[in-house]
Amino acid sequence: MVHAVLSEVVQDSRGRLLAALIANLRDFQLAEDSMQDALASALVHWRRSGIPANPTGWLLQTARRKAIDRLRMSRNFDNKSAQYAHLLKLDQADAEEESEQEIPDERLRLIFTCCHPALDPKTRIALTLRTLGGLTTAEIARAFLDREPAMAQRLVRARHKIAKSGVPFRIPEGDQWAERLNSVLSVIYLIFNEGYAATKGDRQIRVDLCEEAIFLAQLIAELRADQPEVDGLLALMLMIHARRHARATPDGALIPIEDQDRTAWDQPMIAQGIKLIETSLLRGSLGPYQLQAAIQAVHSEALHFHTTRWHEILGLYDLLVQFDGSAIVKLNRCVALSYVDGPEAALQSSQDLDVELAEYQPYHAARAAFYHRAKRHSLAVQSYDRAIDLCDNNSATAFLVEKRRDAKKEAEQMLGL
Known part of the structure; x- marks a missing residue:
């Protein structure tokens, strides 16, 4: 019971707790360490004394006290005396209020701190994914197609740089807003992507991450x-998230968009997304997220997969490539191209991405699907094999294995075996 409640609190409130700490x-590592100490204490104290009326408030207060203990035992305590005094004052206030106070929501300030220009763009995104989104170092490394040890070192250096350079913990104003917004949006988008297509584990969808990303975008939209x-x-995230109930069977098996029951799509959420993108496009300041949202709107408006307006989607991808010429965007364009000019055209176009996306599982899965549709079954099997080797998500692996089995069976039938 205690473990289940604690897991639920961590899932629902980890970002808010860590941001408040x-x-x-003003110390990322001390905050993370103190929070881990508090979680360990909760397992002991809650079993012995019962679950507190305000579990999140208890965790915040306990984490602060653990930080006090760590500072007291620190070798350079004299340099941290002001921080120590501040924490003692907060702890006294907590005790007077009996830990019933609401935890202040500092997540927006945290995300802008992580995205400070003192850090390079890649580090800004990685640090926020780790700190605010709760992704593991391995998950972040995979999102960047990096090695895990290299990403771990990047995160350590980022925490030290923030601590030493005195990066302010605040939401920027004026000219600073524009220069920091792109990094913030990239962070939110990557958090959502990890939730939408989890790189590891049993589930293909991590709803908690998707909803965290949507909430953060809503915060910024309100600001x-x-x-x-x-x-x-x-708008982009809402329209994708609207399909969450149709993307997997009750036992977790992945269902591709062409086979989804579209009556299970969340139509009010889709309508909200379409309204947002229509209003946004009327402002006359086009950008990559608006274009991706427009693509999702075309998917959302199709009553059946075979009635999807692929020519329109391909045209939107042609525009998107002008804003974002990344290999992944070009790969997605190839998928649209396969439904306009056929899988052979997509195979030829995607071949140029082979070196850059050699370790990217969706690239090999897409190539396998192109080969499969082109009835080049032996090559489809080879590409499915490579995609399976690179896949760490159980439901996605099971889907690829089934597709590989179909391709191999069709290849044997063509050979008369």
Whole structure:
């Protein structure tokens, strides 16, 4: 019972707890360490004394006290006396309020701190994914197609740099807003992508991450209602998340979009997304998130997969490539091309991406699907094999294995075996 409640609290409130701790401590590593100490204490104390009325408040107060203990035992305690005094004051206030106070939501300030120009763009995104999104170092490394040890070192250096350079813990204003917004949106989008297509584990979808990303985008949209790309990103995520109930069977098996029951799509969420993107596009300031949202709107409006307006989607991808010429965007364009000019055209176009996406599982899965549809079954099997080797998600692996089995069976039938 205690473990289940604690897991639920961590899933629901980890980001808020850690953001509040970092706001108090101004030290990322101390905040993470103190929170882990508090979680360990909860397992002991809650079993012995019962679950507190306000579990999140208990964890925040306990984490602060663990931080006090760590500071007291620190070798350079004299340099941290002001921080120590501040924490003692907060602890006294907590005791007077009996830990019933609401945890301040500092997540938006945290995400802008992580995205400070003192850090390089890649590090900004990685640090926020780790700190605010709760992704593991391995998950972040995979999102960047990096090695895990290299990503771990990057995160350590980022924490040290923030601590030493005095990066302010605040939401930027004026000119600073524009220069930091793109990094923030990239962070939110990557958090959502990891939730939408989890790189590891049993589940293909991590709803908690998807909803965390949507919430963060909503926070920014409320703060600055005049940003078309914020609305574009929010619209994009809403329309994708609207399909969550149709993307897997009850036992977790992946269902591709062409086989999904579209009556299970969340139509109010889709309508909200379409309204957002339509309003955003009218502002006349086009950007990549708006274009991706427009692509999702075309998918969402199709009553059946075979009635999807692929020519329109391909045209939107042609525009998107002008904003974002990344290999992954070009691969997605190839998928659209396969439904306009056929799988052979997609195979030829995607071949140029072979070196850059050699370790990217969706690339090999897409190539396998192109080969399969082109009835080049032996090559489809080879590409499915490579995709399976690179896949760490159990439900996605099971889907690829089934597709490989179909391709191999069709290849044997063509050979008369």
